[in-house]
Amino acid sequence: MSDAPLRVRFAPSPTGIFHVGGARSALYNWAVARQSGGTFVLRIEDTDAARNKPEWIDGIISALAAIGISGADPAFEGPYFQSQNADRHREAASRLQIEGRAYYCDCTRDMLKERTGSEHLGYDGFCRERGLAYEPGRAMRFRTPDEGETVVVDLIRGEPAFPNSSIEDFVIARGDGSPVFLLANVVDDLDERVTQVIRGEEHLSNTPKQQLLWEALGATPPTWAHLPVIVNEKRQKLSKRRDKVALEDYLAEGYLPEAMVNYLMLLGWGPGDDREILPYEELEQLFRIEDVIGSSAFFDVKKLTAFNGEYIRALSPAAFVSACAPWLTAPHATWDPRSYDEAVFETVAPLAQTRITLLSEITSYVDFLFLDEPVRDDASWSKAMKAGAADLLRDAANELGALSDWSAEPLKAALESVAAAHGLKLGKAQAPIRVAVMGRTVGLPLFESLETLGRERALARLEAARTRLESETPAGS
Numbered sequence: 313m314s315d316a317p318l319r320v321r322f323a324p325s326p327t328g329i330f331h332v333g334g335a336r337s338a339l340y341n342w343a344v345a346r347q348s349g350g351t352f353v354l355r356i357e358d359t360d361a362a363r364n365k366p367e368w369i370d371g372i373i374s375a376l377a378a379i380g381i382s383g384a385d386p387a388f389e390g391p392y393f394q395s396q397n398a399d400r401h402r403e404a405a406s407r408l409q410i411e412g413r414a415y416y417c418d419c420t421r422d423m424l425k426e427r428t429g430s431e432h433l434g435y436d437g438f439c440r441e442r443g444l445a446y447e448p449g450r451a452m453r454f455r456t457p458d459e460g461e462t463v464v465v466d467l468i469r470g471e472p473a474f475p476n477s478s479i480e481d482f483v484i485a486r487g488d489g490s491p492v493f494l495l496a497n498v499v500d501d502l503d504e505r506v507t508q509v510i511r512g513e514e515h516l517s518n519t520p521k522q523q524l525l526w527e528a529l530g531a532t533p534p535t536w537a538h539l540p541v542i543v544n545e546k547r548q549k550l551s552k553r554r555d556k557v558a559l560e561d562y563l564a565e566g567y568l569p570e571a572m573v574n575y576l577m578l579l580g581w582g583p584g585d586d587r588e589i590l591p592y593e594e595l596e597q598l599f600r601i602e603d604v605i606g607s608s609a610f611f612d613v614k615k616l617t618a619f620n621g622e623y624i625r626a627l628s629p630a631a632f633v634s635a636c637a638p639w640l641t642a643p644h645a646t647w648d649p650r651s652y653d654e655a656v657f658e659t660v661a662p663l664a665q666t667r668i669t670l671l672s673e674i675t676s677y678v679d680f681l682f683l684d685e686p687v688r689d690d691a692s693w694s695k696a697m698k699a700g701a702a703d704l705l706r707d708a709a710n711e712l713g714a715l716s717d718w719s720a721e722p723l724k725a726a727l728e729s730v731a732a733a734h735g736l737k738l739g740k741a742q743a744p745i746r747v748a749v750m751g752r753t754v755g756l757p758l759f760e761s762l763e764t765l766g767r768e769r770a771l772a773r774l775e776a777a778r779t780r781l782e783s784e785t786p787a788g789s
Contacts, residue, residue, distance in 0.1 A: 318350035319507045322376075323394075323497070325357045326368035329558035330375035332611065333512060333542045333550060336576040340539065341510050342381050343577075343599040352381065353504050354390035359398075359496065375559050378569045379576075380592060397500055401491035404499045404529060405452055405484055413528045414484060416444040417453045434480035452485035454525065462520040467537040467602050469513075474520040482521055494518060498525040506534055510601060513538040537601050540580045543608045550611055566639065566671030567616065571623040575616045579609040589622050621669035632665045633658055636674045644675050647682040656681055659764050663756045677755055681765060686751030686773060695753055696743040697781055704734055704744055705778040709771055718767045720759040727759075748777030 320341040324334055345352040356372065358364045373383075373391065382388060408414040417439035425431055427438065435453070444450060457476040464472050484495040491499075501509065516538045526533040542550050550557045562572060573592050583590065583598045590598075627635060633654075638644065640652060657678060664677045680686045711726045724738075731741035742758050749770055750761060762770050 318344060318348045319353060319505050320345050320350065320510055321353040321355055321501065321504060321506050323355040323357050323500075323511075324372055325360065325363075326365065326372060327360070327363045328368060329552060330372060330560060331550075331552065331557050332559050332562070332572075332576065333557070335375070335379055335559045335572070336542070336579050337511055337539060338376060338381055339379060339573060339576055340537075340581075340599070340601065340604070342387070343596045344508065344510065344601055345387050346385075346596060347599070350387065351389050352387050353392065353506065354388065355392045355394060355500060355504065357394045357493075357497075359395050359493075371560065378563060379559070379573050380569070392500070392504060394496055394500055397496070397503065398490075400503060401496045401499050402485075402489065405491050405495060408454065408484070408525075408528055409452060411528075412455070414452050414454050415440060415442075415481075416446055416450040417481075417483075418444060418447075418450045435482075437481055440481065446489070449487040451483045451487050453481040454484045454521070454528070456481055456521075456524060462523055464516075464519050464523060464536055465533075466516075466519075467535060468540075468604050468606055469516070469538060472516075479520055479524070484525070494521055495525060498522050498529070501534065502526070502529060502531055508535045508537065510537040511539065513541055513606075537604070539604060540606055541608045542579055542611050544611060547608065547610070549608075555611075556613075562616075566673065567620050568623045568635065568671070571616070571620040574623070575619045579611065580604045589619065617669050624668060624671070625666060627665070629658075629662060629665070633661050635671055636661070636664075639672055639675045640678075644672065645682070646675070646679060646687075651682045651684075653682070656764060660756055660760065663760055667756070676752065680750040680755070680761070685776070686747075686749060689747075689752050692747050692751065692753040696747040697777075698744075700734065701744040702778050702781040702785070704730065704736075704741060705748060705774050705781070707733065708741075708745055709774040709778070712762075712774075713767070713771050718763060720757075720763050723759045723762050744777070745774070749773045 322334075322338045322341050324330075342352050344350070354373075354376070356369055358369070369391075376382070383390075405414065409416070417435075419435070419438055421431075424433070424435060424438075428436060439453070440455060446452075456479045459476060461473045461475050462479070464474070466472060482494065483492055485491045519536055519538070523533045544550055544555050548554070552558070556562070559572065563569060570592070574588075574590060574595065577592070577595045577599065578588060581599065581604045582588075583595070584603070624632065624635075636657075640657065641649065645652070660678060660681070664674055668674055668677060676687075708727060708730045711730050712723060715722050715726055727741055727745065728738050731738050734741065743753060746755065746758050747753060749758075749765065750756075755761070
């Protein structure tokens with residue numbers, strides 16, 4: 313590779329969600345550009361007007377910003393819009409036709425089938441020498457070489473060679489004169505002075521055609537790098553119809569952008585040692601596009617979640633409180649906003665920070681503090697409220713209520729005494745207390761939670777749970 317600054321590009325279509333595969337491609341392009349002191353070009357390929365919406369363009373820009381790719385950085389250029397370059401696309405098509413590198417064709421699929429006897433054979437070059445002029449309905453085809461091969465220099469896949477005889481004369485402009493994606497893509501890359509194209513492997517089959525177009529337009533093709541496909545646990549390519557693939561969905565669920573970036577950078581590449589949790593700045597310096605593997609990369613949601621937990625635990629206390637804020641208000645929070653007390657949350661936040669792996673989990677960990685009554689989770693109730701639970705709740709309320717010091721350690725000692733009297737270990741005795749007070753079998757440490765909730769509310773919930781248990785117990789049983 314040359315040491316000269318590179319110009320790379322990320323060219324998404326604004327047709328909906330921001331795919332995690334696109335996010336990885338963008339991050340690899342960003343790393344390469346910044347490493348070399350080069351430029352990352354954002355181009356919005358918006359020529360399909362029927363499928364484009366302005367909010368999706370805004371979504372692309374905001375999603376890129378969320379993973380650290382921002383127009384505020386001097387390495388960033390754009391966005392450019394493919395639709396605004398339509399005149400240049402037409403000029404290029406016209407030039408290729410005038411120079412004999414392209415020709416008009418009026419063949420239909422039925423005509424080709426009649427000549428070849430097959431629905432599957434490619435175009436047979438019938439109109440090459442007919443000298444047709446443009447008329448509405450006549451497409452323009454690029455005249456591919458009959459001999460030799462087109463060699464693609466790919467930094468990941470080596471130098472795959474494509475026999476020119478296997479590349480049909482492909483369409484570069486439709487019957488209405490509008491250039492197709494292949495030509496528009498090449499012209500835009502030329503105009504934006506792109507020197508390296510890093511994109512998904514699904515585009516590799518188009519690359520020899522695009523390279524032929526670069527050469528026909530008198531330019532040196534870029535260096536290519538085709539990234540491995542990302543697959544699910546069944547080793548199927550991630551699909552928005554089947555899998556959760558939207559970057560926005562992961563962020564909305566409580567994955568930290570920094571964790572997403574770290575994980576996405578490792579989908580097909582690694583720093584060469586056992587380290588995985590690394591800040592982006594270090595990943596950027598270590599990244600080499602030549603070291604990306606060619607085989608498919610597994611998008612392991614469990615591993616991503618583990619990464620996220622590591623990043624959550626690494627936050628400062630203040631940063632953790634700030635990061636949780638969206639999940640402590642409507643629509644996520646189920647309590648009356650007037651019941652929320654930030655000082656109370658800050659008290660238990662360090663306890664939650666070591667336990668959650670998604671920020672969205674924080675709501676269920678602390679809701680017992682801000683609801684008038686704990687949530688009613690029937691599965692937790694059935695699991696914890698076994699025979700003898702009512703007596704345990706009664707004795708616990710009496711023992712805890714007699715304490716003069718309502719803090720974690722005395723609360724623990726008191727419940728240990730109650731547990732011993734019932735022939736139980738502390739862990740077993742905690743379960744009905746936890747469900748009575750917090751509503752669930754899993755949550756924050758019990759005794760710190762009781763301390764924060766306060767004497768009056770905690771004892772009231774123990775009594776309410778005991779009353780419910782007794783009402784559910786058949787008379788005489």
